[in-house]
Amino acid sequence: xxxxxxxHLAEVQARPDPPDAELVARTLGGDPGALETLVRxxxxxxxxxxxxxxxxxxxxxxxxxxxxVQASARLEECREPHRFGGWLHTIVRNHARNLLARRAVRxxxxxxxxxxxxxxxxxxxxxxxxxxxxxxxxxxxxxxxxREVLLRHDLDDWPHDAIAESLGTSVGMSRQHLFxxxxxxxxxxxxxxxxxxxxx
Amino acid sequence: MDDRIDLSPxxxxxxxxxxxxIVTRIVREGMAARAARPAGAVPLLLVHRWRRELLxxxxxxxxxxGGSLLxxxxxxxxxxxxxxxxxxxxxxxxxxxxxxxxxxxELINAMAAGATGPSGAEP
Numbered sequence: 484x485x486x487x488x489x490x491h492l493a494e495v496q497a498r499p500d501p502p503d504a505e506l507v508a509r510t511l512g513g514d515p516g517a518l519e520t521l522v523r524x525x526x527x528x529x530x531x532x533x534x535x536x537x538x539x540x541x542x543x544x545x546x547x548x549x550x551x552v553q554a555s556a557r558l559e560e561c562r563e564p565h566r567f568g569g570w571l572h573t574i575v576r577n578h579a580r581n582l583l584a585r586r587a588v589r590x591x592x593x594x595x596x597x598x599x600x601x602x603x604x605x606x607x608x609x610x611x612x613x614x615x616x617x618x619x620x621x622x623x624x625x626x627x628x629x630r631e632v633l634l635r636h637d638l639d640d641w642p643h644d645a646i647a648e649s650l651g652t653s654v655g656m657s658r659q660h661l662f663x664x665x666x667x668x669x670x671x672x673x674x675x676x677x678x679x680x681x682x683x
Numbered sequence: 684m685d686d687r688i689d690l691s692p693x694x695x696x697x698x699x700x701x702x703x704x705i706v707t708r709i710v711r712e713g714m715a716a717r718a719a720r721p722a723g724a725v726p727l728l729l730v731h732r733w734r735r736e737l738l739x740x741x742x743x744x745x746x747x748x749g750g751s752l753l754x755x756x757x758x759x760x761x762x763x764x765x766x767x768x769x770x771x772x773x774x775x776x777x778x779x780x781x782x783x784x785x786x787x788x789e790l791i792n793a794m795a796a797g798a799t800g801p802s803g804a805e806p
Binding site: 513515518519522523526527530534540544547548551552553554555556558611614615618619622633634636637638665668669 | 686690692693695696705708713714720
């Protein structure tokens with residue numbers, strides 16, 4: 484049974500052993516190991532947030548890096564250390580939006596043109612870097628809300644009620660966006676690419 | 684049935700070595716940024732962190748102070764005659780205005796009142 488949004492977010496924000504509040508306190512005391520645990524714990528969610536805004540893996544990594552370094556430097560400003568995840572999420576989203584405003588998002592060649600070629604030349608196996616590139620470019624072609632729902636659900640394992648709460652929409656709309664995002668992604672990637680990495 | 688698409692190729696933690704390098708860099712630069720802050724930054728940040736509470740406290744003090752000013756004991760300031768306005772003590776001014784000589788008892792009362800408070804003895 485899926486947890487409620489609040490329970491899910493609370494779990495994400497205060498995963499035990501050790502809880503975020505303790506790690507924040509230890510980082511404030513100068514413990515780099517505590518900061519490392521915080522970064523490892525929250526990086527994927529931060530990356531998903533940035534990727535949903537920017538639609539580009541390289542830019543998302545840059546935004547995450549800058550936001551996390553800045554958050555480390557300003558950790559005293561985290562008023563509720565047990566909600567470190569939510570605080571970091573806001574900083575990452577702001578960084579990503581600023582980056583989006585400053586840079587033209589780098590775009591690869593349209594995948595509609597790439598996928599048929601792959602089908603024609605299969606069965607050459609795609610390596611992980613190639614798959615990553617194709618997937619990122621395909622995801623960049625989704626709408627921002629489709630990206631966010633798809634990444635939160637299929638990469639960061641958020642339930643629909645938590646996604647809906649985070650986006651300020653209904654569970655039904657979240658399901659609808661996910662359905663549309665998956666359909667569009669399959670169209671962009673093409674059958675051959677999907678089978679390549681399902682088998683690989 | 685869950686027809687999710689496998690997004691593991693773009694999982695930032697999927698490539699362990701790469702992820703370790705990303706984390707190490709963030710921690711190194713994050714700790715360096717913390718160490719590089721000027722000495723006065725931490726108290727200022729603490730003030731910034733608690734600014735809403737400090738503002739609320741200041742507002743509460745202002746309200747309490749204003750309330751006590753409004754509701755506190757009023758000062759004994761009756762209407763002052765022109766002679767009193769020149770600095771002459773109240774009883775003396777009133778005897779002068781009435782053009783009469785005080786009795787010994789009135790003088791004693793006036794001096795006693797002058798020693799304990801500003802209200803003075805009535806002539």
